[in-house]
Amino acid sequence: KAGVTQTPRYLIKTRGQQVTLSCSPISGHRSVSWYQQTPGQGLQFLFEYFSETQRNKGNFPGRFSGRQFSNSRSEMNVSTLELGDSALYLCASSGTGTGGLGELFFGEGSRLTVL
Amino acid sequence: GQQVMQIPQYQHVQEGEDFTTYCNSSTTLSNIQWYKQRPGGHPVFLIQLVKSGEVKKQKRLTFQFGEAKKNSSLHITATQTTDVGTYFCAGTRRQGSSNTGKLIFGQGTTLQVKP
Numbered sequence: 001k002a003g004v005t006q007t008p009r010y011l012i013k014t015r016g017q018q019v020t021l022s023c024s025p026i027s028g029h030r031s032v033s034w035y036q037q038t039p040g041q042g043l044q045f046l047f048e049y050f051s052e053t054q055r056n057k058g059n060f061p062g063r064f065s066g067r068q069f070s071n072s073r074s075e076m077n078v079s080t081l082e083l084g085d086s087a088l089y090l091c092a093s094s095g096t097g098t099g100g101l102g103e104l105f106f107g108e109g110s111r112l113t114v115l
Numbered sequence: 116g117q118q119v120m121q122i123p124q125y126q127h128v129q130e131g132e133d134f135t136t137y138c139n140s141s142t143t144l145s146n147i148q149w150y151k152q153r154p155g156g157h158p159v160f161l162i163q164l165v166k167s168g169e170v171k172k173q174k175r176l177t178f179q180f181g182e183a184k185k186n187s188s189l190h191i192t193a194t195q196t197t198d199v200g201t202y203f204c205a206g207t208r209r210q211g212s213s214n215t216g217k218l219i220f221g222q223g224t225t226l227q228v229k230p
Contacts, residue, residue, distance in 0.1 A: 042220055042222035043203065045220070048217070055216060100146070100217055101163075104160060108156075108157055
């Protein structure tokens with residue numbers, strides 16, 4: 001069974017630009033969560049999607065948004081990039097229907113550098 | 116802000132010594148999960164605990180969930196160089212009779228093992 005796939009793996013942007021990251025979950029998983037990982041803050045919860053609906057949201061500004069498609073693939077978008085958005089963005093899928101209670105399978109992450 | 120606190124942030128041990136990391140929440144948790152992230156890798160699920168006072172073992176690893184479901188610990192007996200990495204706890208806060216659905220991660224404990 002293929003794992004969670006995230007693209008792109010690495011990208012460099014400049015302040016003010018926007019970026020879209022993609023995540024393909026494990027086949028059959030309908031829950032996709034996004035986390036931001038930075039050395040100082042650990043893993044911060046961004047949002048979770050389940051069956052194309054945002055089920056939970058973390059405490060990030062509105063510049064961070066996401067969506068999920070009917071095939072469970074998910075994208076997250078960050079607009080008007082700031083230097084502080086430089087981080088590893090991790091996507092995780094889960095086969096459990098109840099949020100927060102299932103094992104998360106993480107992708108390798110997309111490392112974003114904002115210059 | 117971070118709602119699940121983890122200590123210590125770093126731990127250096129000699130190979131063969133024991134290691135413990137602690138996870139604390141100010142609110143009751145529905146569950147606690149533990150993940151391990153190797154340097155340069157992504158978090159990998161280790162275990163989930165859901166019952167008050169639960170103790171689970173995986174070879175040299177012992178996981179505990181507190182009686183009040185507000186704290187947890189991971190203990191590694193006789194560390195090996197393969198144990199190197201960052202260990203994260205993650206919990207879902209309870210809200211009334213249900214859970215919030217958000218899996219919140221602690222900041223992690225980075226373990227270094229000297230051979």
